Amino acid sequence: MTAENITRPHVLREYAFLADGERGVLVGPHGDFAWMCAPRWHSDAVFAGLVGGDGAYSVTPSGRYVWGGFYQTGTLIWNSHWLVGSSVVECREALAFPGDPHRVVVLRRIVAVHGDAEVDVVLRPAGQFGNAKTRDLHRTDDGLWLARVGDLALRWTGGASASVRDGRGWTDRITLRQGETHDLVLEFSDIALPDEPPDPHTAWAQTESAWQRGVPELGPCAASRDTAQAYAVMRGMTSSTNGMVAAATTGLPERADRGENYDYRYVWLRDQCFAGQAVAADGPHPLLDNALRFVGERLLAEGPDVLPAYTITGQPIPEPSNLDLPGYPGGRTVVGNRVRDQSQLDVFGEALLLFAAGARHERLTEDSRKAVSVTVGAIAERWRRPDAGIWEVEDRYWTHSRLACVSGLRTVAAVAETGADPVFCTALADTIMAETARTSVHPSGAWQQAPDAAGVDAALLLPAIRGGVPADDPRSLATFRAVQRELCTDYYVYRYRHDEQPLETNEGAFLFCGFVMAIAAAQLGQQVSAARYFERNRAACGTPGLFAEEFDVRQRQLRGNMPQAFVHAMLFESSVQLTRFGDE
Numbered sequence: 199m200t201a202e203n204i205t206r207p208h209v210l211r212e213y214a215f216l217a218d219g220e221r222g223v224l225v226g227p228h229g230d231f232a233w234m235c236a237p238r239w240h241s242d243a244v245f246a247g248l249v250g251g252d253g254a255y256s257v258t259p260s261g262r263y264v265w266g267g268f269y270q271t272g273t274l275i276w277n278s279h280w281l282v283g284s285s286v287v288e289c290r291e292a293l294a295f296p297g298d299p300h301r302v303v304v305l306r307r308i309v310a311v312h313g314d315a316e317v318d319v320v321l322r323p324a325g326q327f328g329n330a331k332t333r334d335l336h337r338t339d340d341g342l343w344l345a346r347v348g349d350l351a352l353r354w355t356g357g358a359s360a361s362v363r364d365g366r367g368w369t370d371r372i373t374l375r376q377g378e379t380h381d382l383v384l385e386f387s388d389i390a391l392p393d394e395p396p397d398p399h400t401a402w403a404q405t406e407s408a409w410q411r412g413v414p415e416l417g418p419c420a421a422s423r424d425t426a427q428a429y430a431v432m433r434g435m436t437s438s439t440n441g442m443v444a445a446a447t448t449g450l451p452e453r454a455d456r457g458e459n460y461d462y463r464y465v466w467l468r469d470q471c472f473a474g475q476a477v478a479a480d481g482p483h484p485l486l487d488n489a490l491r492f493v494g495e496r497l498l499a500e501g502p503d504v505l506p507a508y509t510i511t512g513q514p515i516p517e518p519s520n521l522d523l524p525g526y527p528g529g530r531t532v533v534g535n536r537v538r539d540q541s542q543l544d545v546f547g548e549a550l551l552l553f554a555a556g557a558r559h560e561r562l563t564e565d566s567r568k569a570v571s572v573t574v575g576a577i578a579e580r581w582r583r584p585d586a587g588i589w590e591v592e593d594r595y596w597t598h599s600r601l602a603c604v605s606g607l608r609t610v611a612a613v614a615e616t617g618a619d620p621v622f623c624t625a626l627a628d629t630i631m632a633e634t635a636r637t638s639v640h641p642s643g644a645w646q647q648a649p650d651a652a653g654v655d656a657a658l659l660l661p662a663i664r665g666g667v668p669a670d671d672p673r674s675l676a677t678f679r680a681v682q683r684e685l686c687t688d689y690y691v692y693r694y695r696h697d698e699q700p701l702e703t704n705e706g707a708f709l710f711c712g713f714v715m716a717i718a719a720a721q722l723g724q725q726v727s728a729a730r731y732f733e734r735n736r737a738a739c740g741t742p743g744l745f746a747e748e749f750d751v752r753q754r755q756l757r758g759n760m761p762q763a764f765v766h767a768m769l770f771e772s773s774v775q776l777t778r779f780g781d782e
Contacts, residue, residue, distance in 0.1 A: 205247030205254050207232065207526055210756040211740025214267060214276040215446065216304075217434030218297030220510075222446035223304070224248060224760075227265035229257040229278050229289055229317075236302050236350060236386045239443045239463045240509050244323045244347055244386060249449050249531040250524030252328030255384065257289045257306055260316040260371065267741055272426040273409035274434045276742070285313030294396065295405045295412070299438060301387040303396055305405065308382070310374040317374075321354060321384070322367030323347045327521055327531070331366050342395060343368065349388060355395045356382035414483050419773040420732060427743055428766040428773075432473055432485055435763050440492040441465035441510040442473055442485075445747075445759035449521075451529030452748055452758040453705055459529045462759040464515050466507045466537075467493050468588065469764040471548035475555050476771035479778075482559035490556045493549050494569040502576035506542040506590075507535065514538055540586040543599040546577045550606025550616075551664055557615035567617035570610055574623060577603045581630050588657050589693060594648040597638040598657040601645070604631050605666030631666075635673075643676035647694060654680040655694045656711035659718045669721045678718055689734035690751050691715045706748030706757040709735050713768035720772075720779035728779070732772055745769070 208226045216223040221241070224233040232248040235241045245253040263280040270277070278289040288311050294303035308317055323332055325348025332352070335345045341358030344351075354360075360370035372380050381398035385391060412433050419425045436442040445462035452458035474489030496504055496512065507515055516534035523531040553570050556562050581603055587596035607627035610618040637649040645658040659681060661667045662674035669675075685692045690707035691714075697704070712735030720728035738749040738756070745765040747758035 205230075205232070205252070207248055209740075210450065210746055210760055213740075213744070213760070214269075214278070214291075214742040215274060215431065215434070215744055215761050216276060216291055216293050217274050217431075217446065218293035218295045218302075219434060219437050220297035220299050221293070221302060222434065223293065224446065225276060225278065225291055227267075227278075231255040233447055234302075235463065237300055237388045238510065239437070239446070242326045242348070243328075244325055244350070246324070246327045246523070248447065249327075249521075249526050251521075251531075252322070252324035252331075254320055254322045254367075255304075256318075256320045257308060257382070258318050259287050260318050263287075269427060269430075269742065270406075270409075271423055272413040272430050273406070274430055275405065275409065282315070283313075285315060286311040287315040287317065289317075292402075292405050294401050295408045295434075296438070300389045301385060301391070303401060304384040305398065305401055306382040306384075307398070307402065308372060308374065308380045310376050310378050313376055315374040317372050319357065319360065319370040319372060319382070320367070321357065321360070322363070323352065323386075324366075325350060327523060333365075335362055335365065335368075347386065350386045351388075351391050353385045353391050353395055354382070355384075355398070356380065412484070414481070417480050417774070418777045419480070420729075420776040421736060421773050424736060424743060425770050425773040428770040429477065429483070429485070431744065431761050431766045432477075432763055432770075435761075436485060436488050437510040439510050439512065440488040440495075441508065441512070442470045442488065442492070442763055443510060444469050444507070444764070445762050447759045448533060449529055449531040450526050450746070450757075450759045453528075458705070459525070459532050460759065461518065461533050461535045462762075464507045464509055464535065465492065466764075467496060467504070468506065468542065468545050468548050469767070471545070471552040472764045473767040474552045475548075476767040478555035478559060479771050479774045482561055486556060486559065487561055489552055490561060490563075490566055493552060494566050497549060497569040497572050497576075498565060501572050502579050504545065504576070506537045506540055506545055506586075537590055540590060541580070541583070541593075542587065542590070543577075543580055543583075543585040543596075544588050544602035546573050546580070547599070547602030547604070547606035549573050550603075550610045553616055554606070554609040554613045557610075557613045560615070562615060562617075570616045570618050574607065574610070574618060574626070577607065577630075578626055594651065595637070596648050597634060597645050598647075598655060598660065600630050600634045600638075601658070601661040601666045602664075603627075604634070605661050605664035609665050639673060640676075640680075642680065643672055644680040645673055645677045653695050654684055656681050656685055656691050656708065656714065657693070659711075659714050663714065663717055663721060669718075675722075678722065681715065685711075686715070687751055689730045690738075690749060691731070702750070702752050706750045707738075709738055709745050709747065709749055709762075709765045710768050712738075713765070713772040716772045717775045720776050723779075725779070728776055732776055736769060
């Protein structure tokens, strides 16, 4: 396979995902690294073939093959698996875990599982999304390769027999007898590399051990393996700063040629609140603590002016701009995000729900309780103003935003450990509810999107799930029926109607909403429907079991950036809640 073919993109459902908390990799079916930013999530890419940039790292069987693969359960250790004639070849892949913020360590172990193996290796990194070529390539006396890639130092172990190609990278062919293995270790660093490269056996052992510690034993759930894997994905996307990025990629289109291309390599506070609440449904797991710390720190630092999203280091997101790259087919490549200029009221409600979840598990600190007070004050100050809402569109008085605040206020008022003033929070919740009920109930009895937007919105299922409105309230029941009637296709759920055209003409089904619908149905005692929503949306993935934001129902393809953290969070929560509601 040529280097040019290696950088050709695949459909999203074929990519596996490696991560160590500080950055991630998408691995294609040809053993090709299509995407990796270094040294951190929001840094420039060194492998950018996914969006038409330069940079490649592939381990590919030399002969004709059929691809498959699997994760070591509860980890982001991926095994690329190829049937080559009568032989079986695997490449075990991982980022050394947990990750170092300054240094990436990529582990690849080629295994001749059955029969002899012959694989081709291509390594051609390119910094700054392909604009900075590899330079200063040289081999040491003990067979290590050293180079510079933009501002990064590179060291490659295991490629002693590789040949330099065009002064930009390396090619190699590795032959193994049945049962033999060959280790490749690639490092990038924005500071000086350690004197000695990692020992691959030690690095693998430490990575396996860290994953065993990092993914806890879970309680009863509807899909135990996928639930553990969802936790692993979220853990892999959570930095040592406690921030969890929304997705690993940028610029993957939600709909071709619609201009719906965004950069999600940042921490959305709302999304991390969803993740924290999700894992809290099962127990006081570490991802709950991560969410409490990062969200609490930002609220204490910014108060009512908190932004919807930040970099993992807590800095504002850059202004959006386009890169001069072809982009993933149907899209364009953008860095930065317009969310930096938005106000999203529902973030405060979700933060209160997160703190209440932490309080139930006795995980709050004194700073957490201060953040609760700040958040309550922010809602009191801002609830009468329009905002961009959960779907980040134009400013309006979005019903979901206000009901999210009602949910959060009522919940912290009921949980004494949050330190919230129950009288004040209840009164404020009642005031917001009264105004929202006056302006935002459709003649059918369902909640509508906004006072001046009569349509239903799948996000309006959340208040009944979170306790803002009772599940058996007539408005909750009418909203559930309206979502079923107007936004569902074959147990997939869309966010809202854009116009009178068929739902699938404007965007894909929203997998987050599908899992929310599963919980809502289970809460109402509709166990069969709940299982159908859960299983339909759980199946909207490829071989690696990863989820993007949307699913194109007609073409059965994933759409948008991936993996999407809040989809995995809601899969986790719905898996736990379906079991719980089913036992009632």
